[in-house]
Amino acid sequence: MKPWRDPGLWLSLLVTAAIGLWPAVAANKPYAREMMFTVLMSVGLASSLNIMQGYTGYVNFGHIIFFGLGGYVGFYLLSVYHAPLYVAALAGALTAALVAFLLGKAILRLRGAYFALATIGINEAARSFVKNFDPFGGPTGMTLKFHVYQAYGGANQALWITYIALVVLTLLIILVSYLVKTSKFGLGLMAIRENEDAAEVMGIVAPDAKTWAYVLSAVFPGIIGVLFFFKNGNIEPGDAFRLQQSIEVIVMVMLGGQGLVFGPLVGAAVYQRLRGYLLVSPLFKNIQLAVAGLLLLIIILFVPAGLIGWLRGRFPRLRRWLV
Amino acid sequence: MSADIILRVENVSKRFGGLQALSDVTFDLPRGQILGLIGPNGAGKTTLFNAINGIYPPEEGRVLFNGQDITGWKPYRVAKAGLARTHQIVQPLNDLTVLENVMAGACFGHENHPLGRAREIADEVLEFVGLAERRDLLAGSLNVAQKKRLELARALASHPYLLLLDEVLAGLNPAEIAEMVQVVLKIRDQGVTILIIEHVMHALMNVSDRVIVLDYGKQIAEGTPEEIANNPRVIEAYLGDPKLAEKMLRGEV
Numbered sequence: 048m049k050p051w052r053d054p055g056l057w058l059s060l061l062v063t064a065a066i067g068l069w070p071a072v073a074a075n076k077p078y079a080r081e082m083m084f085t086v087l088m089s090v091g092l093a094s095s096l097n098i099m100q101g102y103t104g105y106v107n108f109g110h111i112i113f114f115g116l117g118g119y120v121g122f123y124l125l126s127v128y129h130a131p132l133y134v135a136a137l138a139g140a141l142t143a144a145l146v147a148f149l150l151g152k153a154i155l156r157l158r159g160a161y162f163a164l165a166t167i168g169i170n171e172a173a174r175s176f177v178k179n180f181d182p183f184g185g186p187t188g189m190t191l192k193f194h195v196y197q198a199y200g201g202a203n204q205a206l207w208i209t210y211i212a213l214v215v216l217t218l219l220i221i222l223v224s225y226l227v228k229t230s231k232f233g234l235g236l237m238a239i240r241e242n243e244d245a246a247e248v249m250g251i252v253a254p255d256a257k258t259w260a261y262v263l264s265a266v267f268p269g270i271i272g273v274l275f276f277f278k279n280g281n282i283e284p285g286d287a288f289r290l291q292q293s294i295e296v297i298v299m300v301m302l303g304g305q306g307l308v309f310g311p312l313v314g315a316a317v318y319q320r321l322r323g324y325l326l327v328s329p330l331f332k333n334i335q336l337a338v339a340g341l342l343l344l345i346i347i348l349f350v351p352a353g354l355i356g357w358l359r360g361r362f363p364r365l366r367r368w369l370v
Numbered sequence: 371m372s373a374d375i376i377l378r379v380e381n382v383s384k385r386f387g388g389l390q391a392l393s394d395v396t397f398d399l400p401r402g403q404i405l406g407l408i409g410p411n412g413a414g415k416t417t418l419f420n421a422i423n424g425i426y427p428p429e430e431g432r433v434l435f436n437g438q439d440i441t442g443w444k445p446y447r448v449a450k451a452g453l454a455r456t457h458q459i460v461q462p463l464n465d466l467t468v469l470e471n472v473m474a475g476a477c478f479g480h481e482n483h484p485l486g487r488a489r490e491i492a493d494e495v496l497e498f499v500g501l502a503e504r505r506d507l508l509a510g511s512l513n514v515a516q517k518k519r520l521e522l523a524r525a526l527a528s529h530p531y532l533l534l535l536d537e538v539l540a541g542l543n544p545a546e547i548a549e550m551v552q553v554v555l556k557i558r559d560q561g562v563t564i565l566i567i568e569h570v571m572h573a574l575m576n577v578s579d580r581v582i583v584l585d586y587g588k589q590i591a592e593g594t595p596e597e598i599a600n601n602p603r604v605i606e607a608y609l610g611d612p613k614l615a616e617k618m619l620r621g622e623v
């Protein structure tokens with residue numbers, strides 16, 4: 048089927064666009080923009096992680112590494128060289144791609160839990176490296192001088208530009224996720240997920256396919272990191288490499304349904320809304336990771352296919368829409 | 371090497387720790403033939419397949435395929451050279467549909483088809499092995515006999531020059547065996563060379579042009595099915611039953 052004839056693709060793009068356009072019609076626009084920035088960022092992180100975890104079957108606790116490294120490199124260019132945002136974003140993407148490529152060569156030969164453990168180790172290693180790397184400001188990180196925003200017509204305008212860039216990027220991520228899933232490359236990845244040895248016997252060059260999947264899934268958090276920290280105005284190791292954030296992204300993918308295009312999108316949106324309610328309560332604020340863990344346990348035990356996967360199984364007629 | 375030898379196995383040996391799984395196995399397979407491989411459980415038959423297609427490279431010896439030394443190649447490289455195999459223990463891609471399983475076979479083999487063409491080939495092959503009606507089911511939902519057909523379909527979809535079949539008849543009932551034997555013969559008639567491991571003796575004797583017997587990793591006999599059935603060493607390897615030859619040929623073993 049041609050992509051533009053697939054109602055499933057359109058539904059995913061429309062939902063993303065609807066989230067993105069919400070601040071335009073909301074009463075308190077800056078507030079809505081901040082809220083939807085978080086949601087879109089999660090959608091992008093979850094959908095890109097899904098390429099590795101959902102399509103290829105490699106659980107990755109280190110997705111945020113690319114968010115952090117991309118963010119740092121982009122931020123460095125923004126603050127030290129006053130590079131334009133798109134140059135910084137491109138640099139973030141390239142950094143993430145390069146790191147994923149090299150990392151992939153080293154750790155993608157590990158399977159299952161061993162790969163997952165290695166990704167945790169690398170997150171910690173990246174954090175301590177940046178903490179001790181003086182050009183990036185060491186443990187205190189970096190802060191953008193206010194005049195950097197002047198080039199974008201002031202801080203307020205800069206925030207809107209960043210937001211629009213994120214909306215476009217998220218739409219692109221959804222499109223890429225769909226194109227990968229429905230391509231020959233994607234079929235190879237899913238064969239690897241189901242049975243890597245059998246996939247190789249069929250002629251799938253698993254080491255290469257996995258490396259490219261890893262690179263592709265890393266590029267997007269690399270860009271998102273640049274947008275996020277540009278919006279924030281400062282970056283520090285603790286914010287850039289939070290293992291907790293990696294875990295939350297995994298929960299989002301599982302919650303919505305891994306291996307689907309629509310799944311991580313719904314999972315990210317639902318999780319962020321849920322988190323929004325919980326954060327208001329001081330009790331939950333302190334135990335949000337425990338809540339995420341509990342949620343993960345419930346999903347694995349009772350709805351391993353996730354919300355969208357469950358709907359697809361329960362109502363086969365919906366499959367056309369829920370790809 | 372003469373042009374019509376598609377596979378040459380030369381002095382191949384393979385050890386697993388202290389166990390000599392294959393010792394000094396040597397044979398030629400002429401293009402277009404069916405070569406049967408028999409031997410008691412644990413004789414090293416599957417290990418020989420693994421040594422040929424690169425799952426476990428042999429410690430000694432060489433494997434030549436279409437005149438090319440493929441010893442130690444990775445399985446995907448061997449597949450891309452036009453050699454396909456099935457697994458004794460079926461390896462379906464459970465969460466993909468039957469069609470997608472077979473498409474993967476067509477996509478990534480030596481012909482390297484795009485998805486559209488792979489879908490056409492997959493539909494032809496599914497028709498051929500009798501799984502067409504189940505094309506949209508998940509592979510994990512098939513029963514064992516159907517999974518065996520799926521293994522075969524996936525391998526066939528790559529349009530291999532050489533097909534290694536590892537006990538595709540095991541666990542099938544007599545009617546299914548008869549059907550599958552016809553399928554194997556048709557594949558040969560399409561010009562595919564076949565190396566087949568089988569425990570269902572009469573079926574193997576009926577389809578094979580020649581037969582090799584392995585016992586404890588050693589090649590103890592080679593010849594036409596009749597020669598093998600009357601070979602005293604083979605009879606000894608199979609529990610020393612003197613009436614074995616007659617039984618084999620009558621289809622009672």
Ligand SMILES: Nc1ncnc2c1ncn2[C@@H]1O[C@H](COP(=O)(O)OP(=O)(O)O)[C@@H](O)[C@H]1O
Pocket residue numbers: 386389391409410411412413414415416417418
């Ligand atoms: N990966 C492996 N590791 C250790 N031993 C193995 C391995 N694969 C096979 N073997 C051993 O090698 C011998 C031959 O096995 P196999 O080739 O599967 O026999 P067959 O297919 O003829 O029944 C058996 O003793 C088996 O236990």
Ligand SMILES: [Mg+2]
Pocket residue numbers: 415416417458
């Ligand atoms: Mg065997």
